[in-house]
Amino acid sequence: xxxxxxxxxxxxxxxxxxxxxxxxxxxxxxxxxxxxxxxxxxxxxxxxxxxxxxxxxxxxxxxxxxxxxxxxxxxxxxxxxxxxxxxxxxxxxxxxxxxxxxxxxxxxxxxxxxxxxxxxxxxxxxxxxxxxxxxxxxxxxxxxxxxxxxxxxxxxxxxxxxxxxxxxxxxxxxxxxxxxxxxxxxxxxxxxxxxxxxxxxxxxxxxxxxxxxxxxxxxxxxxxxxxxxxxxxxxxxxxxxxxxxxxxxxxxxxxxxxxxxxxxxxxxxxxxxxxxxxxxxxxxxxxxxxxxxxxxxxxxxxxxxxxxxxxxxxxxxxxxxxxxxxxxxxxxxxxxxxxxxxxxxxxxxxxxxxxxxxxxxxxxxxxxxxxxxxxxxxxxxxxxxxxxxxxxxxxxxxxxxxxxxxxxxxxxxxxxxxxxxxxxxxxxxxxxxxxxxxxxxxxxxxxxxxxxxxxxxxxxxxxxxxxxxxxxxxxxxxxxxxxxxxxxxxxxxxxxx
Numbered sequence: 001x002x003x004x005x006x007x008x009x010x011x012x013x014x015x016x017x018x019x020x021x022x023x024x025x026x027x028x029x030x031x032x033x034x035x036x037x038x039x040x041x042x043x044x045x046x047x048x049x050x051x052x053x054x055x056x057x058x059x060x061x062x063x064x065x066x067x068x069x070x071x072x073x074x075x076x077x078x079x080x081x082x083x084x085x086x087x088x089x090x091x092x093x094x095x096x097x098x099x100x101x102x103x104x105x106x107x108x109x110x111x112x113x114x115x116x117x118x119x120x121x122x123x124x125x126x127x128x129x130x131x132x133x134x135x136x137x138x139x140x141x142x143x144x145x146x147x148x149x150x151x152x153x154x155x156x157x158x159x160x161x162x163x164x165x166x167x168x169x170x171x172x173x174x175x176x177x178x179x180x181x182x183x184x185x186x187x188x189x190x191x192x193x194x195x196x197x198x199x200x201x202x203x204x205x206x207x208x209x210x211x212x213x214x215x216x217x218x219x220x221x222x223x224x225x226x227x228x229x230x231x232x233x234x235x236x237x238x239x240x241x242x243x244x245x246x247x248x249x250x251x252x253x254x255x256x257x258x259x260x261x262x263x264x265x266x267x268x269x270x271x272x273x274x275x276x277x278x279x280x281x282x283x284x285x286x287x288x289x290x291x292x293x294x295x296x297x298x299x300x301x302x303x304x305x306x307x308x309x310x311x312x313x314x315x316x317x318x319x320x321x322x323x324x325x326x327x328x329x330x331x332x333x334x335x336x337x338x339x340x341x342x343x344x345x346x347x348x349x350x351x352x353x354x355x356x357x358x359x360x361x362x363x364x365x366x367x368x369x370x371x372x373x374x375x376x377x378x379x380x381x382x383x384x385x386x387x388x389x390x391x392x393x394x395x396x397x398x399x400x401x402x403x404x405x406x407x408x409x410x411x412x413x414x415x416x417x418x419x420x421x422x423x424x425x426x427x428x429x430x431x432x433x434x435x436x437x438x439x440x441x442x443x444x445x446x447x448x449x450x451x452x453x454x455x456x457x458x459x460x461x462x463x464x465x466x467x468x469x470x471x472x473x474x475x476x477x478x479x480x481x482x483x484x485x486x487x488x489x490x491x492x493x494x495x496x497x
Contacts, residue, residue, distance in 0.1 A: 208361030268318025
């Protein structure tokens with residue numbers, strides 16, 4: 001390869017390393033690189049969980065690396081290339097061990113022998129690339145165990161997001177991007193060097209309509225946390241598959257909520273016959289507690305959770321000894337929390353402790369409007385959960401055909417994916433599904449007409465009310481400005497006036 005070709009690949013891979021793997025920019029960059037470089041000789045890379053184009057690109061990475069190392073055997077690395085060469089080495093080594101990382105993920109039980117094999121590959125990979133990382137003093141290269149933990153987290157996150165948040169519609173693509181950024185932020189290199197501990201503990205609030213897959217999103221985030229690797233023991237400090245601890249708060253009484261979350265001491269209440277550790281105690285520092293239906297909890301429970309979010313401190317029911325939780329909290333609700341705060345049912349200080357990171361799930365209606373064929377993907381995913389991969393292949397086409405013949409084309413699926421799952425069950429058992437009938441939705445013009453007839457607001461008041469509604473629904477001035485296509489300062493003026 002020529003020097004200019006090497007420099008081109010280094011520059012593009014520097015960007016590709018930090019592109020969101022679920023964003024359109026990454027796919028476009030890969031396509032541009034293949035057009036520029038041409039089709040590589042030989043077979044595509046055997047990486048299993050990757051697109052066809054990406055597998056075609058990986059042989060170019062190996063060729064570039066070999067040419068670069070050959071060149072560096074006789075001359076030093078140019079100063080201008082050092083940062084790009086380090087990113088290139090990170091990228092190349094990660095994909096060299098990616099299939100082995102996939103095996104670790106598939107093997108739910110801890111296997112110190114398998115871990116040590118992967119760790120040894122990483123050590124050898126770092127040694128082979130020492131000329132590419134000369135002068136780099138950051139933690140990633142100086143501590144191979146940290147590099148192993150980073151690689152393991154990256155692959156777990158990609159695995160869970162790819163397999164659990166399914167579909168190719170634009171709303172689903174945006175959702176996957178949101179989930180990836182919730183884990184790694186937009187600055188992935190800084191995250192992996194020094195932000196991973198702090199960001200890993202940031203609370204995440206998941207909002208969206210009932211049945212839209214909030215727990216699936218929570219699981220993908222919770223199972224993707226950074227977990228350090230212990231070299232001597234050959235194990236990670238916590239079991240990744242067992243790190244997610246969900247609880248549906250709306251299904252429990254207040255006493256049982258506190259017992260479930262904080263634990264209780266023997267005799268704390270009727271039926272408390274022995275001490276019990278709560279979810280926060282059992283989750284540990286690298287676990288995640290998922291609080292589903294957070295909008296339904298009482299103010300008393302909100303106060304206790306607020307204390308935990310502020311300081312990490314809590315007390316078991318019937319105990320005066322303070323305990324500490326340093327893991328992650330995820331919370332979800334289908335309710336409009338701004339309306340709940342205005343009604344006095346949800347504390348503002350509690351909301352602002354939860355809302356630093358927000359993810360918005362997508363209604364099934366929006367997905368099918370963007371891409372009607374996503375019904376096939378969703379039904380196949382549900383059948384795979386219920387009947388396994390063989391059953392899904394056999395049943396999915398018949399179920400989709402039945403739904404298409406029995407459900408109106410413009411049906412809005414008010415129960416979202418939860419309703420679709422029940423529809424699949426109905427088709428399997430009786431080969432029929434009676435869609436829930438709702439009155440036809442009004443057009444925006446009809447809605448405005450009715451609101452106008454009931455209102456005496458001035459134009460300025462209408463604009464202010466509309467801006468406030470956008471801000472409350474979307475949670476930030478920036479997003480509201482994008483939605484209404486105005487300047488962010490204008491939105492702030494309308495909302496604050």
